[in-house]
Amino acid sequence: MKSIPLPPAEELSAAELIALDHRHIWHPFTPMSAWFEKEDPLIITHGQDEYLYDIQGREYIDGVSSLWCNIHGHRNPELDAAVIRQTHKVAHTTLLGACNVPSIQLAHLLAEIAPAGLEKVFYSDNGSTAVEIAIKMAFQYWRNIGRKEKTTFLSMSSAYHGDTLGAVSVGYVEAFHTIYRPICFPTLQAELPILPVFSPANSSIKTIVPYLDFTKWDNMIMQLLEENAHKIAGIIVEPVIQGAGGMRMQPYGTLTRLRKLCDQYEVLLICDEVMTGFGRTGSLFACDHEHQSPDFLCLSKGLTGGYMPLGATLTNQKIFVAFCGDPNAGKTFFHGHTFTGHPLACEVARTSLALLLREDLPARAMQIGQWLSEELAPLAGHPHVGDVRITGAVAGVELVQRRTPYTPFPWQRRVGGEICQRLRAHGVLLRPLGDVIVIMPPLTTGEDNIRHIGKSLRLVLEGFSFPATN
Numbered sequence: 001m002k003s004i005p006l007p008p009a010e011e012l013s014a015a016e017l018i019a020l021d022h023r024h025i026w027h028p029f030t031p032m033s034a035w036f037e038k039e040d041p042l043i044i045t046h047g048q049d050e051y052l053y054d055i056q057g058r059e060y061i062d063g064v065s066s067l068w069c070n071i072h073g074h075r076n077p078e079l080d081a082a083v084i085r086q087t088h089k090v091a092h093t094t095l096l097g098a099c100n101v102p103s104i105q106l107a108h109l110l111a112e113i114a115p116a117g118l119e120k121v122f123y124s125d126n127g128s129t130a131v132e133i134a135i136k137m138a139f140q141y142w143r144n145i146g147r148k149e150k151t152t153f154l155s156m157s158s159a160y161h162g163d164t165l166g167a168v169s170v171g172y173v174e175a176f177h178t179i180y181r182p183i184c185f186p187t188l189q190a191e192l193p194i195l196p197v198f199s200p201a202n203s204s205i206k207t208i209v210p211y212l213d214f215t216k217w218d219n220m221i222m223q224l225l226e227e228n229a230h231k232i233a234g235i236i237v238e239p240v241i242q243g244a245g246g247m248r249m250q251p252y253g254t255l256t257r258l259r260k261l262c263d264q265y266e267v268l269l270i271c272d273e274v275m276t277g278f279g280r281t282g283s284l285f286a287c288d289h290e291h292q293s294p295d296f297l298c299l300s301k302g303l304t305g306g307y308m309p310l311g312a313t314l315t316n317q318k319i320f321v322a323f324c325g326d327p328n329a330g331k332t333f334f335h336g337h338t339f340t341g342h343p344l345a346c347e348v349a350r351t352s353l354a355l356l357l358r359e360d361l362p363a364r365a366m367q368i369g370q371w372l373s374e375e376l377a378p379l380a381g382h383p384h385v386g387d388v389r390i391t392g393a394v395a396g397v398e399l400v401q402r403r404t405p406y407t408p409f410p411w412q413r414r415v416g417g418e419i420c421q422r423l424r425a426h427g428v429l430l431r432p433l434g435d436v437i438v439i440m441p442p443l444t445t446g447e448d449n450i451r452h453i454g455k456s457l458r459l460v461l462e463g464f465s466f467p468a469t470n
């Protein structure tokens with residue numbers, strides 16, 4: 001038998017680890033040929049609070065919360081303890097025909113804090129599956145109540161709902177989704193109203209200048225629904241902020257309008273809060289800004305404070321009862337994952353939520369937004385900054401070749417990527433979405449570090465030689 005070497009990671013040098021990474025790891029969303037050419041790939045070895053450390057011992061502020069997940073910083077003692085506590089009981093058991101304690105307690109807490117009426121919790125592993133479940137439930141709901149013609153979905157331009165095929169079907173980020181269209185189900189597409197470019201950077205959605213003229217959008221979406229509502233099962237939307245589509249922020253009032261239209265036209269509303277949930281936007285859920293409740297709420301990323309993979313799809317009693325009745329009537333929701341309701345993940349999620357509430361982190365998010373808007377305000381005058389958008393602790397700085405007429409850089413230039421690469425020398429880790437620089441730090445990040453992110457970005461932009469305008 002072949003002997004397998006198992007040295008602890010620390011014993012491998014950076015060069016050895018990189019060689020093995022290159023040999024074996026296929027990185028997500030990554031052009032791999034370009035990856036091999038990277039001079040200094042980052043190998044993270046540990047973290048503490050809002051900091052991450054690489055194998056050379058360099059310190060970075062985790063400016064994107066380890067892909068929008070981390071809430072309380074790294075190695076939070078209470079979250080660490082929750083994992084260990086549950087490990088000493090049991091790591092995993094199944095929800096198929098059995099219960100476990102943490103999943104029950106977490107569901108109860110989620111139902112308490114979620115928008116009104118969302119008291120049924122269906123667990124899964126990640127954001128994509130949380131969305132898949134909402135789509136399948138919405139589809140089956142109409143079948144179960146005898147409205148078999150309602151089979152399609154309306155989703156939004158620039159939407160991102162995950163990478164499994166159902167989630168890709170309702171996604172519209174051209175660069176990610178176009179290639180898979182032939183193996184997706186067809187959907188209807190609408191535009192969201194977006195805030196005008198050069199909107200004043202604003203940390204508080206409540207004070208965002210109301211979008212003055214919804215008329216055009218109202219007419220567009222009403223016509224779509226007039227013509228198609230009879231066949232639409234649901235509308236899916238990322239409320240308040242569209243994430244991977246470029247941190248595109250909606251004017252106040254959009255969600256209220258969507259909720260009203262859904263009621264009027266008998267269409268279910270699915271809110272994908274995988275990114276916006278758990279305090280990021282300055283309220284516990286983005287839906288709370290407008291006091292609206294969807295029929296489905298999809299959660300993941302921040303659900304465990306970024307500690308473990310866990311997804312949850314919340315729905316209401318109206319949906320749930322349509323799945324009840326004689327087991328032979330074919331109304332059951334036949335869906336589940338091996339790790340549905342994973343006890344370790346649920347225990348850490350419960351602890352994270354308790355901490356989030358105790359520390360009032362949504363208020364911290366507002367404060368972070370305020371600091372960020374102060375630091376980023378001077379960028380409004382930069383010739384290559386097309387827009388600075390801030391809601392709660394989420395900021396997007398959009399870089400453009402020219403402001404007027406509005407001209408993006410050719411994507412092949414990877415300007416956003418280069419800027420983020422340079423920020424590493426300032427001890428700041430950010431990841432762009434194309435040429436939108438995203439800032440989304442853990443909600444416990446201190447003022448000095450928030451300001452340091454903003455100042456560093458300004459410095460890098462000032463010193464950067466942008467591709468010549470032709």
Ligand SMILES: *Cc1c(COP(=O)(O)O)cnc(C)c1O
Nearest residue numbers: 126127128160161162243274275
């Ligand atoms: C990240 C994200 C998803 C997908 O979540 P995964 O855990 O990566 O599958 C879905 N919707 C939104 C809004 C997201 O930001």
